[in-house]
Amino acid sequence: MKKIQFLALFIMLGALASFTVNPPAGGYKVGDTATDFNLKNVDGKMVSLKDIKNAKGFIVVFTCNHCPYAQAYEDRIVALNNKYKALGYPVVAINPNNPEKEKADSFAKMQERAKEKKFSFPYLLDEGQKIFPQYGATKTPHVYVLQKTAKGNVVKYIGAIDDNYEDAKAVKQKYVENAVDALLKNKDVTVKETKAIGCSIKA
Amino acid sequence: MILKKISALTVMAIVVLLISCKKDPDTAKTVEIDILQKKEVIKDTLPKQPKPLKIYSNDTVAVKAYDYAGLKYFLKQKNDTTYVINFWATWCVPCVAELPNFEKINANYKKNKVKVILVSLDMAKMIDTRLLPFIKEKQIKSEVLLLRDPDADSWISKVDSTWSGAIPATLIYNADMRKFYEKSFTYDELEKEVSNFK
Numbered sequence: 001m002k003k004i005q006f007l008a009l010f011i012m013l014g015a016l017a018s019f020t021v022n023p024p025a026g027g028y029k030v031g032d033t034a035t036d037f038n039l040k041n042v043d044g045k046m047v048s049l050k051d052i053k054n055a056k057g058f059i060v061v062f063t064c065n066h067c068p069y070a071q072a073y074e075d076r077i078v079a080l081n082n083k084y085k086a087l088g089y090p091v092v093a094i095n096p097n098n099p100e101k102e103k104a105d106s107f108a109k110m111q112e113r114a115k116e117k118k119f120s121f122p123y124l125l126d127e128g129q130k131i132f133p134q135y136g137a138t139k140t141p142h143v144y145v146l147q148k149t150a151k152g153n154v155v156k157y158i159g160a161i162d163d164n165y166e167d168a169k170a171v172k173q174k175y176v177e178n179a180v181d182a183l184l185k186n187k188d189v190t191v192k193e194t195k196a197i198g199c200s201i202k203a
Numbered sequence: 204m205i206l207k208k209i210s211a212l213t214v215m216a217i218v219v220l221l222i223s224c225k226k227d228p229d230t231a232k233t234v235e236i237d238i239l240q241k242k243e244v245i246k247d248t249l250p251k252q253p254k255p256l257k258i259y260s261n262d263t264v265a266v267k268a269y270d271y272a273g274l275k276y277f278l279k280q281k282n283d284t285t286y287v288i289n290f291w292a293t294w295c296v297p298c299v300a301e302l303p304n305f306e307k308i309n310a311n312y313k314k315n316k317v318k319v320i321l322v323s324l325d326m327a328k329m330i331d332t333r334l335l336p337f338i339k340e341k342q343i344k345s346e347v348l349l350l351r352d353p354d355a356d357s358w359i360s361k362v363d364s365t366w367s368g369a370i371p372a373t374l375i376y377n378a379d380m381r382k383f384y385e386k387s388f389t390y391d392e393l394e395k396e397v398s399n400f401k
Contacts, residue, residue, distance in 0.1 A: 068294045068326060102296070138385075139369035159356070166326055166353040175356075195359040197324055199295060200369035200385075 027136010030192045033152040034060070034144060037131045039094065039124035040107070042114040047122045049092065049146075049153060056088030057147040057156070057183060059176060062137040064095045065113045066104035067199035070140045072165050074117050077141070080161070080176060081121040089145075089180045091121040096132035096140070099125075101202040129203040139198030145179045145189075156189050160196030252276065256351060259330045264338045266323070266330070268349040271358035277320055277348065278362065278374060285377040285400040287319045287393075290350075290362075290370050293333045294325070297387045298371040302341070304390040308397060309345040317397055319345040324370060327351065375400060 028034055036049045049058055061077055063070045081091035099106040107125050114123045126132050135144055136158075145157035157179035162171040179189045253276050255267035269277075278288060289305050291298035302321070309319035321343065325334045330349065338347055352358055359368045363383035366372055373384045373393075377400050384396070 068292075068329075072326070138367040163356060164353040165355065170353070172354075194356040195366070195368045197355045197359070197368045197370065200297065200371070202297075 027134065028144065028155045028158070030155050030158060030189075032155050034146050034155050035131070035134050036153070037094075037124075037126075039126060039131065041122045041124050042107075042111045042119070047092070047124055052090060052092070054088065055090060055148060057145065057180075058153065059084060059089055059091045059180065060135070060144040060146060061091060061093045061161075062096050062132055062135070062140055062142040062144075062201070063093050064097050064102070064105045064140045064199070065109050066097075066102055067140045069165055069196075069198050073141050073161055076161055076168055078117065078120060083177075084180055085121070087180075087184060089183070093119070093121055093123045094126050094131060095123065096126045096129060096137055097202045098129050105202075129201075132201060133203075137201060139196075139200055141196070141198060143176055145176060145183070147183050156183060157192055159194035163194075165197065259335065259349065261331070261335045261339070264335050266334065266338070266347050266349050268330075268351045270352040271350065271361065274322065274348065274350050274352075275361070277322075278376070281378045283378070284316045284318050285375065285397065287317060287397060288322055288374040288376075289319065290322050290324060290372045290374075292324045292370060293329065293337045295370050301371060301387045301389075302343075304388055304393050306343065306345055307390055308393055312397060317400075321345050321347045323347055323349045325349065 038046050038048045041047045049055075052058070059080055063073070063077065065071075077091060077093065084090065095105055095110055097105040099109075103109075110123055110125060113119075137144075141161060143157070143159060143161055144155055146153040147156045157176065159175060161174075161176050162168075163173040163175070164171045173191070175191055175194050178191060182189045253269065253273040255269055255273065257268045259266045259268060277286070280286060287305065287308060289298075289302075291302065293299065305319050305321065308317065323334055334347075334349070337343075355368060359366050362372075363374060365383060366385055369385055371387055373386075373388065375382050375384075375396055380400055382396070382400075388396075
């Protein structure tokens, strides 16, 4: 029943999408092509998706230092990169917050946090806060799974990492893992969008 | 002779043990049924406020915790009151910044049948260390509830279909109107919105 509703919704969305000319307001929807960027990593080097070789896609995570929800997921984000980088889906983390509004999210503090938590992936500052609005991220953490295709990086999943922010051991649905696993098997992602509580982005 | 006595004792002990083992599951079952029946009775006779999952308290403050199934009662009351439901957490800086505005509305509009409910999304480990001390220290007068339901995707859209999940977020409703805001409020903005609910 739920599946049918979902399908119906999808067909409707598809119908709507085919009539829209302008890019949809409020950021990307599943199926849109995501923009690349050129942002400063905690190691001081600039990072763009196009420079990450051997990638089949990306797990783009908008996250930050100060937010307890983001902190609750730090170890799980590291685990995601450890598991999926070798399979072609590395994590790329972006701090969307304006450090002037949130001191704990300054570039220096990002460097500290990345070192402390042994981030094995790029942790970039969205300088000028220009990238997150294009994606439509509203909070941290907020994940976009992208698949590299001939027409660009296509959004395949938007939302939460899993279904339990409080307790990693009590997780029943690993949304991001399920999405990437499906893509790796050339299958359709079943749960394409989820919502999670998070700290609003401070632009 | 002594040996015989000991072995007889052992046999008796084992028999007693066996009996008590056998009995246990039965009594457990009866207790379970009792609880189930009692629960149903409660459901039938008291359709009012749902029972909280837990009440967190220290010497001065107590906060009722609900999962979404329990909380939704507070999001759908139909009476002559306008409810202002603010989703917040002690660690959310813009939430804490706007909290005095909600407190002021709660105080100033009490006689106009406006009630503010502050729904905290603090995590379990922060309740004793942060939430309860915060309520005490800031002398929060509005009712504070705790939403403890970590499967957020299952309920965010039920609060409002437009909610992305970012906080602060506020729902204002009465019997006739309902409006959701994913934003921060100044006192004037909040007062203006509340006064539209007449």
